Amino acid sequence: MSGPTQPVALVTGASRGIGRAIAVRLAREGYAAVINYHSNRAAADEVVQEIAAAGGQAVAVQADVGNSADRERMVAETLAEFGRIDVLVNNAGITSVGRKDLLEATEESWDVVFATNLKGPFFLAQQVAREMIRLAKRSQIDYGTIVNVSSISAYAVSTNRADYCMAKAALQMMTWLLADRLAELRIRVYEVCPGVIASDMTAPVKEKYDKLIADGMSPIRRWGQPDDVAAAVAMLARGELPFSTGERINVDGGFHIRRL
Ligand SMILES: NC(=O)c1ccc[n+]([C@@H]2O[C@H](COP(=O)([O-])OP(=O)(O)OC[C@H]3O[C@@H](n4cnc5c(N)ncnc54)[C@H](OP(=O)(O)O)[C@@H]3O)[C@@H](O)[C@H]2O)c1
Structure with a gap:
């Protein structure tokens, strides 16, 4: 392989929560990590410091994933800093603004949720895939991996988060489309x-979920932790499913199993 030898992971929304755990885990596994954040610079800096203290490499990059100029700058900064991109994790996401019943749902919430949770991930994947194709042709990466973080809300209805559910549902089709188009180009999705x-996303509704979990909402009766999601992403990044693409990996304590 020619060019920089350390593999690189770009993780959106890595300043907090699930994205943070993913970035820390990938850094521990040897990736240089790009810690994308939207507005919380202090939290992103903390993640960079945590990774550096453990002997890893990381840089914080501000970008609104819903904004095209920001996405372009983020990819350019990633390449300028580390010289390659092996893994993109489309993790950044927001919940429905105000969690309003669908009879009261607003276009303002729709626009920002779809920009952040669907449009951003799609066009970022498009841009990163172009770079991965270029890098793979020059043997500067072995293969590329794109991971889209969706939700059980992709198929479980919450009538106070209609826009969120619809945007997450579309991520499955987006994953299939990208997986089909990119398979021959050495990129798995x-x-x-x-x-x-x-x-932080679920903190405001903690009591509701405490009760649902205690009542057996999922076969494994506990809250999921960001590290649970990070473990799945790390497995995919390591290439442990080499003959699989377009696959959905559930990290939900078995919630998706229909039960009588
Ligand atoms: N928590 C759950 O139960 C759950 C369940 C299923 C799926 N998910 C999905 O998992 C992902 C992460 O959720 P989380 O619970 O970790 O959320 P979180 O704790 O609220 O963290 C959100 C992260 O996304 C970043 N972000 C928000 N808007 C952004 C934008 N426009 N551009 C770039 N970054 C942006 C935030 O950056 P700042 O720090 O700068 O604000 C932060 O790093 C989301 O896609 C979410 O839908 C979460």
């Missing part, structure tokens, strides 16, 4: 589908 995970 996966969807990781978390259940209820302890993070």
Whole structure:
């Protein structure tokens, strides 16, 4: 292989929660990590420091994934800093603004949720895939991996988060489309589908989920942790499913199993 020898992972929304755990885990496994954040610079810096303290490499890059100029700058900064991209984790996401019942749902929430949770991930994957194809042709990476973080909300209805559910549902088709188009170009694409995970996103509805979990919402009766999701992403990045692409990996304590 020619060029920089350390593999590189770009993780969106890596300043907090699930993205943070993914970035820390990939850094521990030898990746140079790009810690994308939207507005919380202090949290992103903390992640960079945590990785550096453990002997890893990381850099924080501000970008709104819903903004095209920001996405372009983020990819350019990644290449300028580390010289290659092996893994893209489309993790950044927001919940429905105000969690309003669908009869009260607003276009403002729709626009920002779809920009962040669907448009951004699609066009970032497109841009990164072009770079991965170029790098693979020059033997500067072995293969590329794109992981899209969706949700059980892709198929489980929450009528107070209609836009969120619809954007997450579309990520499955996006994963299939990218997987089909990119397979011959040495890029595998996966969807990781978390259940209820302890993070800032779920903190405001903690009591509701405490009760649902205690009542047996999922066969494994506990909150998921960001590290549970990170373990799945790390397995995919390591290439442990070499004859699989377009696959959905559930990280949900078995929530997806229909039960009588
Ligand atoms: N928590 C769950 O139970 C759960 C379940 C299923 C799926 N998920 C999905 O998992 C992903 C991560 O969720 P989380 O619970 O870790 O969320 P979180 O704790 O709220 O963290 C969100 C992260 O995304 C970043 N972000 C938000 N908007 C962004 C934007 N426009 N551009 C770039 N970064 C942006 C935030 O950056 P700042 O720090 O700068 O704000 C932060 O790093 C999301 O896609 C979410 O839908 C979560």
